Amino acid sequence: MPHIGIKMLAGRTEEQKKKAAEAVKNALAESLNMGDHYITVTIEDYNAEEWQDVFKNEITDKPEKVYVKPKYDPKSLL
Numbered sequence: 001m002p003h004i005g006i007k008m009l010a011g012r013t014e015e016q017k018k019k020a021a022e023a024v025k026n027a028l029a030e031s032l033n034m035g036d037h038y039i040t041v042t043i044e045d046y047n048a049e050e051w052q053d054v055f056k057n058e059i060t061d062k063p064e065k066v067y068v069k070p071k072y073d074p075k076s077l078l
Contacts, residue, residue, distance in 0.1 A: 001038035002028060007054055009077065017043045035041035048077040 021041040029036035
């Protein structure tokens with residue numbers, strides 16, 4: 001059913017990732033009024049250079065699919 005893919009800069013611990021994945025899963029289940037056993041979550045880490053391509057491919061090139069718009073310039077991460 002719903003699958004959430006989280007892409008972010010590397011540097012978080014496994015514990016932080018697990019906590020974030022659980023929180024996002026719970027929030028989605030609550031907002032969609034559904035059981036959380038249908039929801040899966042993946043997390044992918046990127047360095048700042050790799051993030052430039054991710055940002056372009058996932059955000060810049062697909063503005064109609066971005067429901068929460070960025071408030072930063074990805075080049076500021078370099």
